[in-house]
Amino acid sequence: MLFLDVFYCGALMLCCTRLCVALHVSHGQQLIPAHHPPLTEHTFPPTETSSASTVSHHVFHSAPCFVDDIFAALCEGVGSDGELTNRTLTQFGICIGSDSSSDSVLLQLAKETNRNQRNGLEVLHPTGVLLAEENKRGMLTLTFDLPQSPLIKLNPVLLLAYESPLTVTGGNLDVTFNGQWLHPNTQSVCISGETQYIMLTGSASEANNHQKWRISVETKTPDMNQSLKDILIGGKSGSKISMTPLLLFSGERGTDTRYTHTSGSSPASSQTSFLCELKRFLGDVLPQELPESTPLRLDSLQSLPPLSLGPSSSDTLLAGLINSSSQTIFSFTSRGSVVQVHRGELALSPALLEELRQRLEQSVIKMMEVIREEEEEVGHRAMPRLGRLKELSTFPKKEPAAGESQYRAFLLLKALQTVARAYELQRGLRATRAGPNNPEGGNICGLRSLTVSLTKIVTGPNTANINNCHGSCAFPLPSANNHAVLLNSHIGSGNVDERAPCCVPVAYEDLEVVDFADYGTSITIKPNMVAKECGCR
Known part of the structure; x- marks a missing residue:
């Protein structure tokens, strides 16, 4: 089962179904059966390679208008010249002036929210996310559990979304994400006080059943790792992972497999x-x-x-x-x-x-x-x-x-x-x-x-x-x-x-x-x- 949220600018549409899938950690041990009530947080004992880790099971339907706001930001992100504004690039964590392909992907997503186009965006929500900190290097790792879905075979965009712009202490952060599920495998993100969404481009996968994505995260300046950790686990509270992950699938970049209602409105x-x-x-x-x-x-x-x-x-x-x-x-x-x-x-x-x-x-x-x-x-x-x-x-x-x-x-x-x-x-x-x-x-x-x-x-x-x-x-x-x-x-x-x-x-x-x-x-x-x-x- 999966969430399918479909919007278009001007008359944004939302369609959801409840997601009930077992949550696993990176080593494959099942923590919650599929019928268990939603988990909000859980702490694991340290392992040989990681310190105490916090997992947050996001119950997405408890945040009304959250996805709608994301699609509105996309829809309003294109300037009069048909290009993304610098404000939008900063809002989505894209380094201005970089030679990455992220800005072109974001522009394509933004254009697909335009109500004059038939193709829509499809959304898939990970069922859980595990944050771990490795002892030796202090590197953070994020492991996402994804439900079974044919959408995984497409080229997804992983979006780490926050309810409000981030609070960055000690200056802006230049962050590097690494993972075999990313395309390219190494991607740079620039986080400032105006950043609310972190966008990463993924690669297609033929995997079935439950899919796990393990991504390492580190700053270019090691002494800023604590600031990065504060962003990911909600600052001083440290009780749960503060961001909500979701995967966007572009209709134009996909296959004939459709999961969207892009025309008409109820x-x-x-x-x-x-x-x-x-x-x-x-x-x-x-x-x-x-x-x-x-x-x-x-x-x-x-x-x-x-x-x-x-x-x-x-x-x-x-x-x-x-x-x-x-x-x-x-x-x-x-x-x-x-x-x-x-x-x-x-x-x-x-x-x-x-x-x-x-x-x-x-x-x-x-x-x-x-x-x-x-x-x-x-x-x-x-x-x-x-x-x-x-x-x-x-x-x-x-x-x-x-x-x-x-x-x-x-x-x-x-x-x-x-x-x-x-x-x-x-x-x-x-x-x-x-x-x-x-x-x-x-x-x-x-x-x-x-x-x-x-x-x-x-x-x-x-x-x-x-x-x-x-x-x-x-x-x-x-x-x-x-x-x-x-x-x-x-x-x-x-x-x-x-x-x-x-x-x-x-x-x-x-x-x-x-x-x-x-x-x-x-x-x-x-x-x-x-x-x-x-x-x-």
Whole structure:
């Protein structure tokens, strides 16, 4: 059994099946039977040639949009001149200016993700990976266990993928990979702080059953071996291998053996593409404030009963959500892959559907203005991604809008409202800080931005701006009630032992959480979440 993930740029498609294959170590001893629950980590005793080794069994379906993000990076990696950008080469660990063939292979892969081509990319996931360190030379070895598959007979590309760009200490790393399964057998990789994927070109194999690839890894500078080890096993934690390996097979470079669905799109795959594209868009356009607080679980907050979002949702509920100005968080609680999310549909009345259409058009125009004004902060990818999101949620001009289109248009509207609100708040606070009564200067009680971290969720955002109140409550008291006025007068009369009026929130807004799950989509209201007005109390 094997995973088959197929995407094309603009409407990336994902198709997965669960992989259950026995995991072996390099000497052939079986560690886990095929029916055993997935293994996350395991430590082996040292052998004569290696020290303690860590093996990580990657359960790939627990990382929704992970492969989709890889194919999006490929799709967006070709510049206007039809060549790979230097940023893309660095992102995939290719040494700029080298005479290797890796860049041409990467360009071919990138072009095959283009939606105008029929040939697609096929993906095979190794069932496990073993990292060992040899005592004498300090060289690291990686052993990959591959499931039985005719794809192994093709010319694969081995990709070592990370969830985010690597953290490289002590400068950039020049790394050499050696192995009989590589073609050529020795390949150089340049790793920097912008590298997120390490690409190696493999050779065809006629092997059947379980295939093992053993590859040695070392830096050109021996004293950088520890940095390399940190990258492979996740830095100081050292508890598991941090990268996720996968093999890409090019349709153009393969044989007549096909494992891909490259034409057409189903509602489920379109919805998967939409959710993953929405995640990337929000990551691009939301103001990047990185709080130092410990991430907070959304389910630890007080909530109103969840509201189901589907064809049976009332127009009253949907109209209230469409007109709401509350921040919206897009969460995901399904235990499986994002492709297992229940297919979302809405059934809006014609009047409400027209209102949704108009509001979405206005929000898209407003967002395009924000992107142009904040070009340096937002980045060049935001506008094309907004265009793809709009395509995936466009209503037909003549025929009635399908339930899936209504659903995606609603989610996109809520996302754009949240982003627009974030920038309005950011600009308002900038104007306040520039004014004569700056609350951050301690003059007058007023609202101040406060971003808190949320536990990692699939779509985003992973932070929430809940605001807070700062400043003094000296006379005249801003937004004070009678108690605060009398209390301030009492203290002013010399009764200094009493608590003075404090600058605190006096009005709040709710937070809306859209939760995608196997059984359907729901919206949960978190009341009194965001401070909207300050006063002295």
